Amino acid sequence: MKATQQLHDLGQSLWLDNITRTLLDDGTLARYIAEDSVTGLTSNPSIFDAAIGGGDAYDAGIHAKSLAGLKGEELFMELALEDLRRAADLFKPVFDATHQVDGWVSMEVSPLLAADTDGTIAAADAIHTRAQRPNLFVKIPGTPEGIPAIEEAIFRGIPINVTLLFSCDQYLAAAGAYLRGIERRVAAGLDPQVASVASLFISRWDVAANPQLPAELHNQLGIAVGKQSYRAYRELLASPRWLKLAAAGARPQRLLWASTGTKDPNAPDTLYVDALAAPDTVDTIPEKTLHAVADHGKPGAVLPVDGGDAEAVLAKIAKAGVDLDALALKLQQDGAEAFVKSWKQLLQRIADKQAALAARGKEPLAR
Numbered sequence: 001m002k003a004t005q006q007l008h009d010l011g012q013s014l015w016l017d018n019i020t021r022t023l024l025d026d027g028t029l030a031r032y033i034a035e036d037s038v039t040g041l042t043s044n045p046s047i048f049d050a051a052i053g054g055g056d057a058y059d060a061g062i063h064a065k066s067l068a069g070l071k072g073e074e075l076f077m078e079l080a081l082e083d084l085r086r087a088a089d090l091f092k093p094v095f096d097a098t099h100q101v102d103g104w105v106s107m108e109v110s111p112l113l114a115a116d117t118d119g120t121i122a123a124a125d126a127i128h129t130r131a132q133r134p135n136l137f138v139k140i141p142g143t144p145e146g147i148p149a150i151e152e153a154i155f156r157g158i159p160i161n162v163t164l165l166f167s168c169d170q171y172l173a174a175a176g177a178y179l180r181g182i183e184r185r186v187a188a189g190l191d192p193q194v195a196s197v198a199s200l201f202i203s204r205w206d207v208a209a210n211p212q213l214p215a216e217l218h219n220q221l222g223i224a225v226g227k228q229s230y231r232a233y234r235e236l237l238a239s240p241r242w243l244k245l246a247a248a249g250a251r252p253q254r255l256l257w258a259s260t261g262t263k264d265p266n267a268p269d270t271l272y273v274d275a276l277a278a279p280d281t282v283d284t285i286p287e288k289t290l291h292a293v294a295d296h297g298k299p300g301a302v303l304p305v306d307g308g309d310a311e312a313v314l315a316k317i318a319k320a321g322v323d324l325d326a327l328a329l330k331l332q333q334d335g336a337e338a339f340v341k342s343w344k345q346l347l348q349r350i351a352d353k354q355a356a357l358a359a360r361g362k363e364p365l366a367r
């Protein structure tokens with residue numbers, strides 16, 4: 001049995017960490033759903049930057065939207081939502097069959113808003129309304145300013161994917177925002193079912209820490225933080241606070257592994273996926289990793305609910321000189337900055353394409 005199927009059968013959702021118009025047009029995404037147990041998809045500004053910059057698949061859309069008077073962020077949002085609506089429709093049968101647990105796609109708010117709570121709430125509302133799909137998560141970063149926006153968005157009934165979480169503490173802050181949002185809904189007599197996932201970034205820990213560590217500790221930090229957070233997730237799901245909400249009909253905010261592609265060329269290409277098999281979690285993986293897992297993945301035993309060796313590994317790494325709290329903060333800040341860079345780059349690409357298409361006086365390209 002393929003490892004993708006094994007992971008699916010043990011209760012982990014495999015999502016694709018990519019979207020391009022070509023994946024939609026040529027049937028590749030539909031094939032991943034049919035053959036590789038892919039049950040959802042995530043996007044981010046870097047993914048759209050690569051998609052739009054990767055060829056001419058978006059040129060016709062850009063030209064048509066330019067003629068309709070759109071530009072900048074507005075034009076990008078429309079392009080991105082066109083793709084995400086098509087992906088959401090492909091996942092709709094999964095969404096229905098799993099009673100809305102699975103089958104989600106994600107669209108991130110502008111990363112320029114990472115430090116702007118009110119702006120983030122307004123942007124989340126706008127994306128949710130414009131998307132017109134029940135199975136689209138709006139992604140909000142779990143930055144200090146993002147946390148109150150997440151609570152408010154959940155309270156308003158907007159499904160949220162909390163992104164840019166690195167540490168267990170950052171995960172717990174996101175979980176707290178989710179719980180408060182749902183508690184406010186219960187108190188207000190509203191439906192407590194508002195879906196959410198909390199995205200913990202794994203591989204970036206190792207990219208940052210490996211150079212400071214002896215070889216025997218390489219590529220262990222991301223997995224240890226994942227295990228530590230899984231323990232916190234399981235504890236939360238067993239807590240009286242959560243059980244009260246569950247009894248009222250709420251659904252758990254699932255823990256999601258992000259940044260799961262292997263970066264160290266000397267490490268196995270399925271490293272993080274094999275290590276982080278766990279029920280009731282989501283693993284969003286890049287295409288290259290999906291192919292590798294489907295071909296030769298070997299999922300290990302499911303994660304122990306008590307975190308297993310996580311604390312021991314973290315202690316060794318701290319002893320070797322890595323300041324874990326400082327690094328978590330830096331990774332979150334760097335991550336937010338990297339998305340700003342991609343965002344600016346993708347808007348520039350669109351502007352350049354608009355100018356080039358206008359200069360050529362092209363009619364909208366046939367698709």
Ligand SMILES: O=C(CO)[C@@H](O)[C@H](O)[C@H](O)[C@H](O)COP(=O)(O)O
Nearest residue numbers: 017042043044163199258259260261
């Ligand atoms: O949507 C999410 C998380 O919800 C993902 O797209 C997330 O942004 C990606 O996994 C990461 O950005 C990928 O990071 P990296 O592997 O390039 O370091």
